[in-house]
Amino acid sequence: MKIGIIGLKQSGKTTIFNALTGQAAQTGYGANKLEVNMGTVAVPDERLDRLTEIFNPKRQVNATVEYVDVAGVEGEKAVDPALLNQIKVTDALLVVIRAFESDAVVHPFGSVDAIRDFQSLMDEFLLSDQAIAETRISRIEKVVKSNKNAPEKKEYDLLQRVIAHLEEMKPLREMELKEEERKLIRGFQFLTQKPVLVVFNTGEGDEASGLLSRFREASAGMKHIDAIAVSGEIEMEVSQLSPDEQPMFMEDLGLEALAKDRVIQASYSLLGYISFFTAGEDECRAWTIRNGTVARKAAGEIHSDIERGFIRAEVVHYDDFIALGTMAKCKEEGKLRLEGKEYGVTETS
Ligand SMILES: Nc1nc2c(ncn2[C@@H]2O[C@H](COP(=O)(O)OP(=O)(O)OP(=O)(O)O)[C@@H](O)[C@H]2O)c(=O)[nH]1
Ligand SMILES: [Mg+2]
Incomplete structure (x- = not known):
């Protein structure tokens, strides 16, 4: 899974990146x-x-998460194409919003107002996608208008729908798209098509429940979006400690879980991702898939050859395996099942 970290200038993106990765x-x-x-x-x-x-x-x-932290965006205008390019191939956006007060850090809008910034960024992403779609339309308009059978016709029509949708101020996450249509516009990597995890960067000891409930009001009805609050600066400090020292500091700070783990958990649930495992003498390994992915596609995560040659999989539920202890025992008890290509792999199956 790959996540792009984006937000206004000086909102604490790199601080949070450090907290998530342990880098400095x-x-x-x-x-x-x-x-x-x-x-x-x-x-x-x-x-x-x-x-x-x-x-x-x-x-x-283990499965991995890759974070990409880029420069800050300006706010109130389309996102810089150079920056878009850097967060292009990501599964989701982690949108950092400043909620901490500090006289030492300049806010690009002159004051701290997290919900305003959230709305402003969402608008900025819409503008940015609109600009991309319009640029492409103007590039293929001529050929489509002059030749009814032009291969770009489908793309052109779809982009018109995309623009109409964006003009209603609706993100593309909320646009119904067929698989084929999804493929057709995948290359544009529209920002508003990506699921969003908002991270409110709060000051040390700030109570975030009021802010999170205002966020829920502001985002009511929006899909594929979630928010958590993180004290970036503190979390970054804790992330620089050795693993042995961390629990004591967490206890002192009243942190039950680290941002590093909370972000991963929130991202998995936002994206509807789950893990399946392969286990043997050579390696034990976790693989990330979307909940409900059919077995053949899940096998393709491991290797495309396995996907191509897929016949059936031997499946055992993790809990059954732990309860019984060995594969042989699982087989004996009828817990080892043979599943075909179209079997949907889910957390509970
Ligand atoms: N008080 C306080 N300051 C913070 C917090 N998080 C970040 N800062 C400070 O805010 C400033 C900006 O932090 P960065 O992490 O560099 O922000 P950024 O969003 O990466 O900035 P750009 O990449 O320049 O857009 C730094 O001086 C941080 O020390 C916080 O939770 N509390
Ligand atoms: Mg930065």
């Missing part, structure tokens, strides 16, 4: 202009750890 990228004004910070972290998974204990494989391979 430079923060503060002008720190990264058009440079990109990238970091990959392993998705912690107790179930996988348990499988490793049982199978004792040569290696354990």
